[in-house]
Structure formats: structure tokens, C-alpha cells
Amino acid sequence: xxxxxxxxxxxxxxxxxxxxxxxxxxxxxxxxxxxxxxxxxxxxxxxxxxxxxxxxxxxxxxxxxxxxxxxxxxxxxxxxxxxxxxxxxxxxxxxxxxxxxxxxxxxxxxxxxxxxxxxxxxxxxxxxxxxxxxxxxxxxxxxxxxxxxxxxxxxxxxxxxxxxxxxxxxxxxxxxxxxxxxxxxxxxxxxxxxxxxxxxxxxxxxxxxxxxxxxxxxxxxxxxxxxxxxxxxxxxxxxxxxxxxxxxxxxxxxxxxxxxxxxxxxxxxxxxxxxxxxxxx
Amino acid sequence: xxxxxxxxxxxxxxxxxxxxxxxxxxxxxxxxxxxxxxxxxxxxxxxxxxxxxxxxxxxxxxxxxxxxxxxxxxxxxxxxxxxxxxxxxxxxxxxxxxxxxxxxxxxxxxxxxxxxxxxxxxxxxxxxxxxxxxxxxxxxxxxxxxxxxxxxxxxxxxxxxxxxxxxxxxxxxxxxxxxxxxxxxxxxxxxxxxxxxxxxxxxxxxxxxxxxxxxxxxxxxxxxxxxxxxxxxxxxxxxxxxxxxxxxxxxxxxxxxxxxxxxxxxxxxxxxxxxxxxxxxxxxxxxxxxxxxxxxxxxxxxxxxxxxxxxxxxxxxxxxxxxxxxxxxxxxxxxxxxxxxxxxxxxx
Numbered sequence: 001x002x003x004x005x006x007x008x009x010x011x012x013x014x015x016x017x018x019x020x021x022x023x024x025x026x027x028x029x030x031x032x033x034x035x036x037x038x039x040x041x042x043x044x045x046x047x048x049x050x051x052x053x054x055x056x057x058x059x060x061x062x063x064x065x066x067x068x069x070x071x072x073x074x075x076x077x078x079x080x081x082x083x084x085x086x087x088x089x090x091x092x093x094x095x096x097x098x099x100x101x102x103x104x105x106x107x108x109x110x111x112x113x114x115x116x117x118x119x120x121x122x123x124x125x126x127x128x129x130x131x132x133x134x135x136x137x138x139x140x141x142x143x144x145x146x147x148x149x150x151x152x153x154x155x156x157x158x159x160x161x162x163x164x165x166x167x168x169x170x171x172x173x174x175x176x177x178x179x180x181x182x183x184x185x186x187x188x189x190x191x192x193x194x195x196x197x198x199x200x201x202x203x204x205x206x207x208x209x210x211x212x213x214x215x216x217x218x219x220x221x222x223x224x225x226x227x228x229x230x231x232x233x234x235x236x237x238x239x240x241x242x243x244x245x246x247x248x249x250x251x252x253x254x255x256x257x258x259x260x261x262x263x264x265x266x267x268x269x270x271x272x273x274x275x276x277x278x279x280x281x
Numbered sequence: 282x283x284x285x286x287x288x289x290x291x292x293x294x295x296x297x298x299x300x301x302x303x304x305x306x307x308x309x310x311x312x313x314x315x316x317x318x319x320x321x322x323x324x325x326x327x328x329x330x331x332x333x334x335x336x337x338x339x340x341x342x343x344x345x346x347x348x349x350x351x352x353x354x355x356x357x358x359x360x361x362x363x364x365x366x367x368x369x370x371x372x373x374x375x376x377x378x379x380x381x382x383x384x385x386x387x388x389x390x391x392x393x394x395x396x397x398x399x400x401x402x403x404x405x406x407x408x409x410x411x412x413x414x415x416x417x418x419x420x421x422x423x424x425x426x427x428x429x430x431x432x433x434x435x436x437x438x439x440x441x442x443x444x445x446x447x448x449x450x451x452x453x454x455x456x457x458x459x460x461x462x463x464x465x466x467x468x469x470x471x472x473x474x475x476x477x478x479x480x481x482x483x484x485x486x487x488x489x490x491x492x493x494x495x496x497x498x499x500x501x502x503x504x505x506x507x508x509x510x511x512x513x514x515x516x517x518x519x520x521x522x523x524x525x526x527x528x529x530x531x532x533x534x535x536x537x538x539x540x541x542x543x544x545x546x547x548x549x550x551x552x553x554x555x556x557x558x559x560x561x562x563x564x565x566x567x568x569x570x571x572x573x574x575x576x577x578x579x580x581x582x583x584x585x586x587x588x589x590x591x592x593x594x595x596x597x598x599x600x601x602x603x604x605x606x607x608x609x610x611x612x613x614x615x616x617x618x619x620x621x622x623x624x625x626x627x628x629x
Contacts, residue, residue, distance in 0.1 A: 091510060106508065110501035110570035115494055120510035122491050130489045173509075 012232070012239040014041040021046050021213050022067070022085070022098075022181055027076035028237075029062055036062040038237040040076070044181065047210040049203060051218045051228035051245070053253065058234040060217050064183050067215070068100040069093030080181075099179035101187070106170035109159035113151055114140040116158050117173050143172050148205050149198075164195030168202055175212060182206075184216035188223050196223070203227050221250045235260050319576045321615055322563055325608065326583050333590035340593055345469060349538065351585025352472035353378075353531040357556040358563070358577035359476075359483045360527030363520040365560055366487070367500040368569025369417060369424035371521060373409070374528035375553030376435035379546060381406045381529035382450065382536035383442045389451035395461050398451070403529045409435070410525025414518030424521075432553075436546035443544040453540035466534035475534060476578065479527060484574040496520060501570025555584055558605055562612040583608065 014025045020043045027040040037059045044050050054060045065071045067078070069087030078085040080096060087093035090100070107116045114133075117140045123132045140154050149168040151161065158166060167187055174182055187203075188196050200223070206212045207229075218224050224231050225245050233241035233256060241256055333340045357374050364371045381402050388398035409431065416427035453462045466472050487493035498506035499513040507513045536542045561567070562583060563576030584605065591601050 090508070094510070102508070106505055108498045108501040108505055108570065110497050111494065119494070119498060119506070122494060124491070129491070130485075131491070131494065133489070 011039065012041050012242045014043075015242075016043050017045050019046045020044065020079075021081055022215075023079040024067070025077055027063070027066060027073045027078070029059075029066060029071060029074050035237055037066070037073075040234075040237070040239055042232060042239060042242075044213050044215060046213055047207065048230060049207055049214045049216065049228045051216055051224040051231040052234065053218060053221070053224060053231055053241075054234035055257070059237045060234055061185070063234065064100065064185060064215065064217060067093075067181075068098060068183050070100075094177065094179070097178060097180040098183070099174040099177060099181070100183040100185065101167065101170045101174055102185050106173075107158040107161075107166050110157055112157055113144075113154040113161065113165075113169055116169055117143065117176070119173070121173075121176065143176055144168070147172055147175065147202055149202060162195060163191050164198045167191075167199055171202060171206075175206070180212060182212055182214045184214060186217050186219065188218060188220065188227075200227050221253050224253075225250060233257075319564055319573060319579060321612065322576060322579045322583060325562075326579060326586065329583065329586050329590065333586065333593070337590055337593045340590060343593070346593075347585050347589045348470070348473050350588045351581045352476040353535045354552065354555050354559055354584060355476040355578045355581035356472075356479050356531040356534070357528050357552065358559040358581050359479050359574050360524035361556055361560050362563075362565050362572045362574050362577045363483070363487070363496060364424070364524045365557075365565050365567050366496050366569065366572030367517060367520055368567060369517065369521075370428065370557070370567060371410075371413060371524045371528075372425065372428040372553060373413060373431035373435060374524060374556060375549040375551070376432045376439070376546070377406050377409065377525050377528035378532035378535070378552060379544070379549035380409075380435040380439045381532040382542045383439050383448075383544070385533055385536070386448055386451055386542065387442060395452045399465065399533055402533065403526055406529030406532075407522045407526040410522040410528075411518055413525065414521030417521065418514035418517035432550070436549075439546070440544050443542070445544055447541055447543045450536045450540050450542055453537050455540055462537050462540075466536075466538035467540070472534050472538060475530070476581075479530070480574050480578045483523075483527075487572060487574055492516075492519070497570055497572070500572070555605075556581070558609050559584055562608050564612070564616060566613070566616055 014023075016023055022042075022044040024040060024042040027037055028035070029037040040059075040063060042050075042063075052060050052063070062071065066073050069090045069092055072086075080098070085096065085098075087096065087098065093099070108119065111119065114137050118136050123136055123139075124130055125132050137154060144151055144154070147168070149165070149172065151165050151169070158169070161169070171182065171184075187199050191199065203214065203216075204227070206214065216228070218227070228245050230244045231241070231248065231253070232239050233253065235257075240260075241253070243252075357378060361371055361374060384405050385398050385402035388401050389395060393401065413424070413428050413431055416422045416430075417424040420427075452459065452465075453467060458467050462468075463471055466475075487496065495506070495511050495513075495516045498509070498511055499516045503513050559580030560577045561580070563573060563578070563580030565572040565577060587601055587604055591598070
């Protein structure tokens with residue numbers, strides 16, 4: 001159906017690779033009269049970093065929220081490591097190894113880096129209910145070292161950490177949870193050059209480990225080519241571009257987006273623009 | 282200001298700091314805990330002790346007179362810390378303080394022995410706290426409103442149960458003090474021991490257990506905490522229950538100590554305000570995410586010293602309010618400033 005409505009708009013058909021950890025086919029989602037996602041096909045290979053591009057309102061966040069269990073798709077199906085995947089909640093998705101890292105939401109300012117890292121996974125001196133502070137600090141240090149993040153004083157409240165450090169702790173927490181798929185929501189937004197480099201470093205290190213697959217929402221095309229193995233572009237609730245970054249370029253992406261803009265303008269001019277688009281879905 | 286001088290910030294964060302001995306860690310801990318929150322209240326307490334000690338004969342020799350002024354307040358404040366650390370407030374602790382002894386009296390009148398009656402009355406208090414928590418966390422009413430309703434409800438209930446008559450606390454008598462009575466408030470140090478034990482336990486709970494961590498997390502970043510899997514609503518309900526229980530304990534101890542219960546809502550709500558003041562002066566902001574039980578104890582102690590000292594000086598009670606008002610606003614301003622410095626410059 002989507003094809004008919006958008007003759008001329010390229011749509012990425014379902015495809016798969018033998019080492020896929022996540023496969024999504026024909027996902028659609030409406031919010032009342034607004035169609036956020038129309039027909040999404042996407043796959044994620046093991047150890048891969050997939051960049052998700054798209055303008056505001058294109059459906060990136062909706063897609064991520066469906067994968068992480070926050071929203072339910074209206075139709076379509078998902079597979080996690082070959083098994084049908086339909087998370088009931090964020091916690092359910094996390095239990096299955098799919099975790100989301102939000103930039104601002106994740107940490108509690110008043111708790112220390114360690115306490116944040118162990119939130120809801122605290123260790124105690126069993127059978128006593130007291131927190132094993134020293135043990136957790138040691139493990140926090142080790143966990144952060146492992147992903148190459150240096151936080152000089154992990155006892156400090158998170159309020160005193162930089163944006164990059166906070167993000168790193170949130171990522172470290174997800175990894176400690178044995179998450180296999182990480183969804184990063186604009187990990188590089190609002191970050192200085194140095195901080196951004198630190199996060200890119202972190203992502204590269206995770207890639208080297210090979211056991212974590214990442215989908216990240218990115219705005220900046222240049223950063224996609226720095227950090228991601230493959231890029232997907234969402235336009236109007238459809239994935240219209242799917243290429244390894246090695247085979248594409250910033251220019252190509254720019255071209256596609258500009259093309260989309262032109263088409264939208266044309267549709268508007270001919271007068272049946274928005275109406276036909278949304279009705280079609 | 283109360284900000285501790287700190288070591289120079291590490292210049293090269295490329296290496297981790299060297300391992301530190303237990304002594305340094307303890308010192309760090311002492312710095313962290315005391316330097317920011319409780320230090321100013323300690324300074325204020327020392328200053329007030331010096332002032333009253335120098336100007337008021339018999340202030341130190343009659344120090345026991347101080348105890349009834351602050352011990353039960355410290356107990357009420359200890360529970361309120363858990364609610365205010367969430368960024369909420371419980372206005373019903375005065376009413377619970379009043380109502381629980383009446384409940385206890387009703388239960389004993391029904392033929393239930395003293396100790397089980399105390400326990401049952403406290404369980405009822407805790408359930409009422411649970412109702413506060415339910416309306417706050419699940420129905421979504423601001424805690425200020427939910428507990429205000431509970432305040433009026435319980436004040437009314439206490440008046441109805443007692444027929445507005447003063448009653449004699451069961452298990453007490455004016456002429457002799459039974460073991461039960463001396464344990465539950467009538468003994469000279471009994472309330473102090475209760476206050477210290479409760480303070481100790483609750484401070485440990487707040488700092489060293491999951492309950493405490495989740496309280497801070499829920500108060501600091503409710504969305505983030507629930508994202509991480511903390512059942513924040515349950516934490517809210519639980520803390521309101523705890524707060525109501527400590528208010529009930531304080532009420533029963535006071536009823537046993539004075540061996541009578543007077544249905545006087547204006548008096549009990551006065552204590553609510555004192556308890557909240559003690560919590561704030563002690564360093565627990567209602568902004569959520571930060572709290573100290575020890576601080577609340579010290580805050581209550583400060584209020585006790587003011588009351589006792591001013592009584593001994595035969596100054597009229599109006600000065601108490603005056604000083605209390607000044608203390609509350611200074612405390613709050615100080616903590617807000619300290620917080621700003623801590624967050625703003627990235628070092629404390």
C-alpha cells in the first residue's frame with residue numbers, strides 16, 4: 001500500500017543478514033489522526049552500529065520507542081535473535097536485552113556515579129540489607145575502565161559530572177545489565193567537541209567488543225560517518241535509505257533529503273499534498 | 282560559608298587517584314556528610330548553647346528539662362525527612378501525633394492489653410500514612426493537599442473519639458511509674474533513647490540501604506528512577522507509612538510521658554510545624570533528593586534549646602517564633618547557596 005501512495009519514493013524492502021540480532025518488518029504506528037510510522041523495515045546485525053537519521057517528526061523517536069517497549073506497534077512484527085519479539089514494557093524489553101539510554105533522563109543528580117551505575121542492581125552484604133559500598137565502588141571503577149571512561153571521583157554526585165560522563169555511566173549501566181541491543185537517543189546532541197569525541201570513542205570500543213549492537217539516533221551527518229557502520233534514513237514514516245556508511249557519503253544523504261524537500265514542495269503546490277499523504281496510510 | 286576547603290581538583294584525569302587508606306576515606310566521609318549539610322546547624326547549636334549557658338543560670342545543670350522539648354519532635358522529624366527527601370510533605374503528622382494515642386486508648390478500652398494496643402495503634406497510623414501515600418502516588422494529588430485532608434480528618438476523628446474530653450493515658454498513673462510507662466516515654470531518658478535509636482536506624486536506612494537509595498533517587502529524578510526500574514510509587518507509599526508511624530510513636534510516647542491525652546488540634550499542629558522546621562533547619566530541603574535524619578535530630582535539638590532557654594530566661598514565647606523564623610529562612614538560604622555553588626562550579 002505504501003508503494004502505491006508514494007510512487008517515486010524509494011522504500012527499503014525487508015532484508016536480512018544471517019547474523020541479525022534484530023529484524024523489524026512492516027511496522028506501522030498511528031497516533032490518532034497522525035501516522036508516525038507507515039511501513040518500517042529494518043535489521044540490525046550483531047556488533048553493528050546503525051545510525052538512524054531523519055528530520056524532526058520523521059518517526060525516529062517513535063521507532064526507537066517501539067523497539068524499547070514504550071509504545072506498541074499497530075501492525076508489523078519484530079524478531080529478536082530469530083525469535084518473535086513483542087515487548088510488553090520498557091522493563092520487559094530490558095529483561096530481553098534491549099535497553100535505551102536517554103541523555104538527560106537517565107541519572108539521578110543527587111546520587112553518586114557508583115550509585116547511579118548500580119541503581120536497582122545494588123549489591124548488599126547478604127543476608128544483611130546494607131549496601132556493599134566498597135565492593136560496588138570497586139566494580140564501578142572496573143566497569144568504567146573496561147569501556148575506557150575515566151571519571152576521577154566516582155563518589156561525587158552525578159550533578160557534578162559532564163554530559164559525556166553522564167552518558168557514559170548510563171551506557172555502562174546498560175552494558176552491565178547484559179544488554180545486547182542498545183538504543184541511544186541522540187548521544188551526541190548538545191555535546192562539545194571533546195565530549196563528543198569521548199562518546200564516539202566509547203562507541204568504537206563497544207564495537208570492538210562485538211557483543212553489543214547499537215542503534216543510535218543522530219542528527220549530524222558527519223557524525224554518522226564517524227560512528228556508524230550503516231545508516232538508515234527515515235522520511236515520513238518510511239525508511240528510504242539503507243547503506244553501509246563506507247559505500248555512501250554526506251553528499252549522497254544531503255541529496256536525498258533535498259530531493260524529499262522538493263517533492264514535498266511540489267505536492268503542496270499541486271494542492272493535494274498533505275491530505276493524500278496521510279489518507280493513503 | 283560552610284563549604285569545606287577541598288583538595289585541588291585533579292589536573293590530569295588520565296590516571297585514577299591512588300588508593301586511599303581507611304582513615305582518609307573516613308575523613309572524606311566525615312567531610313562529605315558534615316561539611317555540607319549538618320555543619321551549619323551544629324555551629325548554630327553550639328552558639329545557642331554558649332549564649333544560654335553564659336546568660337542563663339541553671340541552663341546546663343537543668344539540662345534534663347531540655348529533653349521533653351525536643352525528643353518527640355526529633356522522632357516526628359526523622360520520619361518527615363523520608364517524605365521531604367522525596368520532595369513531598371506530610372502535613373498530617375501533627376494530627377497523627379494526636380490521633381494515635383486516642384486509638385491506643387480505644388483499643389485498651391476494648392480489652393486489648395497495653396503492648397498489643399500500642400502495636401495495633403501504630404499499625405493503624407502506618408495504614409493512614411499509606412492512604413496519604415496512595416493519594417499522592419497513585420491518584421496524583423499533591424501531597425500537600427492529600428495530607429492536609431488527612432490532617433482535618435484525623436483532628437476531627439480524635440475530637441469525636443474523645444468527645445472533646447481529656448483522658449488519662451492507659452497504663453500510666455500519676456503516683457507511680459510502671460515498667461511499661463517508663464519504657465514508653467515516662468522514664469527520664471526514655472524518649473531520648475527512643476529518639477536516638479530511631480534516628481540511628483533511619484539514618485542507616487537512608488544512607489546504607491536500598492530503601493534509602495531509592496528514596497533519594499525518587500526524590501531527585503522520579504522519571505529517571507522509574508526508567509532505571511525503581512518502583513517510585515511504592516517508594517512514596519512506603520515513606521508516607523514510615524512517616525506516619527514515627528508520628529504515631531511520638532504521640533504515644535508523649536501521651537505516656539504526660540499521662541494524659543488532650544484533644545487539642547491546635548497544639549498538635551504546632552508540633553507539625555516545629556517538626557517541619559526541624560527538618561529544614563537540619564538540612565533536608567523539600568526540593569527532593571537530599572535528606573539527613575541526623576540533621577533533623579539536630580534541628581529538633583535546636584528548637585528544644587530555644588524553647589528551654591527562653592523559658593528559663595522567662596522571656597515570653599514570642600521570641601521563640603521570632604528566632605525560629607529567622608533560623609528557618611537562614612538555613613534554607615544557606616543550603617540553596619551551597620547547592621548552587623556545588624552544582625555551578627562543579628566542585629564543592
